Amino acid sequence: MPLAHVPGGLPADARRAVFDGRMPSAPGDLRIEGHGIEPVPESNRYGGAGRLFTVWFAPNLTMTGVFTGTIGISLGLDVTTALVAVVLGTVLGAVPTACLSTWGSRTGAGQLPLARLAFGRAVALPGVLQWLSSIAWDALIGLFGGDALARLCGWPFWLGVLAIMLAQGVLGVLGYEAIHRLQIVMTFVLAADFALLALRMSGSVHPATTGSVHGADRAGAFILTSTIALSLALSWAPYASDFSRYLPRDTSRSRMFWYTLLGLVVSFTAVQALGLWGASVLTDQTAAGVDTLLGGGAASAFGLLAVALAALCSNAMNDYSGSLALQTIGVRVPRPAAAALAVLLGFPLVLWMHAADTTARFQNVLLFVGYWIPGFVAIVAVDWLARRGAPVDLVAAAARPRSPWPPLVAFAVAFAAAVPFMDTGLYVGPVAHALHGADVSYYVAFAVALAVYAPLRAREGRQKREEGRA
Known part of the structure; x- marks a missing residue:
């Protein structure tokens, strides 16, 4: 019985045709990956832990990260204080993602399919x-x-967006190995581009050495900057094992953890530091800021091309993981088609963000897309630890329905508890307002989900053991 089994659904062969499919067989196998949420068998595993550094490094060298860095300065912090906030938030957000990344080689499954164990x-x-x-x-x-x-x-803006999204759609359709190979190449290309950008900035841009906020307002701005940085790194958590599921089962888990952590922390810290440094010129029109900084000519052309390629690298991973998520919820669409669907839906959202106050809409979307993740991470982590390292039988788990209420209750309570602590342009919770804009909702959501779900999961485990002895 395959992992995707749904009682009363399609016949087994039809299900496997949708959720299973052709898998890459070795590094460099760039044929279309038809394989969906079915666990990758041990016979199809390949590669080493080192490729996790590049797959988590290159996609973060984007102007999205640079623009996020400018937010700390716009909130009134000086560059040193803002950088400390960025480093702190990035490390806190990257640790859960690195931990979850190690699950891929142990199970052969993506992160959302693995969440079926808990949910x-x-x-x-x-x-x-x-x-x-x-x-x-x-x-x-x-x-x-x-x-x-x-x-x-x-070109007009809409045509540039369309070209980028069509290209990323192709990568999302090609799948796992194509994405890994591209990230290896782009690690060097994008690192060179951002080094060039930093070199040009060193002679023409002066960072904000003094801040405009003080006292409690400064503390609030520090925490909000740290939370925004955390949200970037933590946003990869629901994707984490998607890009390690083809690694052999005996791959070193410690190496997987450290390669993932370093890829995330080094890349996110670097691009946000550039944003902090160049906040005075990197405004809403970030591409224009890059063009100006690089002084035109070949250097500007290289810089703009790298910005476009960086978006391609990152969004291909979004489309890939989105395709696995769509299958996980039961939509019987082949993985390549599901990846293409994400592109079709993302295009009008880009145009909407570009049509008005980009800064406000950017920050709002950035925070809102992540508020659910801390509760999710807490629940799947508790369930994983409760298994005490026992082998994970995904087939058996899919065939043995679990009560949905413990994780749903913990998930809902955690989100509700976090609402008063949120701080966005659309909504500022009363606690966040009292804390001078400090957004600690991510920490609250994680702690509450942990506190609610852990005893419920322990009770469920005791009941199963008693039933087994009966």
């Missing part, structure tokens, strides 16, 4: 949220990539 059929809720989040990220990153390509080629 049972209630996995549809985080599955829908992840699918919608992947589309939102398409817009957040496609906004800058499309702008850069349009400026480089002299």
Whole structure:
């Protein structure tokens, strides 16, 4: 019985035709990956832990990260204080993602399919949220990539966005190995581009050495900046094992953890530091800021092309993981088609973000797409630890329905508890307001989900053991 089994659904062969399919067989196998949410068998595993560094490094070298860095300065912090906030938030957000990344080699499964262990059929809720989040990220990153390509080629904005999204759709359709191979190449290309950008900035841009906020307002701005940085790194958590599921079962888990952590922390810190440094010139029209900084000519062309390619790298991963999320919630669409669907839905969202106050809409979308993730991480982590390292039988788990109520209750309570602590342009919770804009909702959601779900999961485990002895 396959993992995708749904009682009363399609015959087994029809299900496997949708959720199973052709798998890459070795590094460099760039044929279309038809394989969906079925666990990858041990016979099809390949590669080493080192490829996790590049797959988590290159997609973060985007102007989205640079623009996020400017927010700390816009909130009134000086560059040193804002950088400390960025580093702190990035590390806190990257640790859960790195931990979850190690699950891929142990199970051969993607992150949302693995969440079925904790959520049972209630996995549809985080599955829908992840699918919608992947589309939102398409817009957040496609906004800058499309702008850069349009400026480089002299096209209208919408045409630059369309070209970027069509290209990322091709990568999302090709799948796992094509994405990994591209990230290896782009690690060097994008690192060179951002080094060039930093070199040009060193002689023409002066960072904000003094801030405009003090006392409690400064503390609030520090926490909000840290939370926004955390949201970037943590946003990859629901994707984490998607890009390690083809690694052999005996791959070193410690190496997987450290390669993932370093890829996330180094890349996110670097691009946000550039944003902090160049906040005075990197405004809403980030591509224009890059063009100006690089001084035109070949250097500007290279910089704009790299910005566009960075969006391509990152959004291909969004489309890939979004396709697995869509299958996880029970939509019987082949994985390549599901990846293409995300592109079609992301395009109008980019145009909407570009049509008005980009700064406000950017920050709102960035925060809202992540508020559900801390509760999700807490629930799947508790369930995983409760298994005490026992082998994970995904087939048996799919065939043995679990009560959806413990994870659903914990998930809902955690989100509700976090609402008063949220701070966005659309809504500022009363606690966040009292804390001078400090947004600690991510920490609250994680702690509450942990506190609610852990005893419920322990009770469920005791009941199963008693039933087994009966």
